[in-house]
Amino acid sequence: MTYELRDHTADVAVEATASTLSALFAAVADGLTAASCESVPAEGGERFTVRETAEGREALLFDYLDRLIYERDxxxxxxxxxxxxxxxPGGNDEGDAPADADAPEWIVEASARAVPLDAVAAREIKAVTYSEMTLERRDDGWYAYVVFDV
Structure with a gap:
């Protein structure tokens, strides 16, 4: 999985690729972290978990990234x-365990290391946007482009 930060007028964008949708979500989130500061300490901070649901892939990615910004705040x-x-909904073709068969929604179960803000020189990312958001399967895996308001 990879990500790159892209200039976007007064905002910042993350462009990411990965072999699975799960890895793509993690790559975009790693891009959000990179957009927030120059470097992250290798140690410190306990892991926390989040779980989000949505009716579609794009909405799930948006809600997940929004939740990470909320957790930061x-x-x-x-x-x-x-x-x-x-x-x-109904399972996964990427090898993950099937979801609840009755669940009509997409689910992301995620964790992150909570690095104290006073340990980094962080730039405030105000919000994730739907502006120009792209999330698609490609021949070689998955691709995403997400713009953040700074």
Missing amino acids: VRLVLPADHECRVVP
């Missing part, structure tokens, strides 16, 4: 070192 931490498991 409430916990006063920079979420880093992301791990994600994305499950579509």
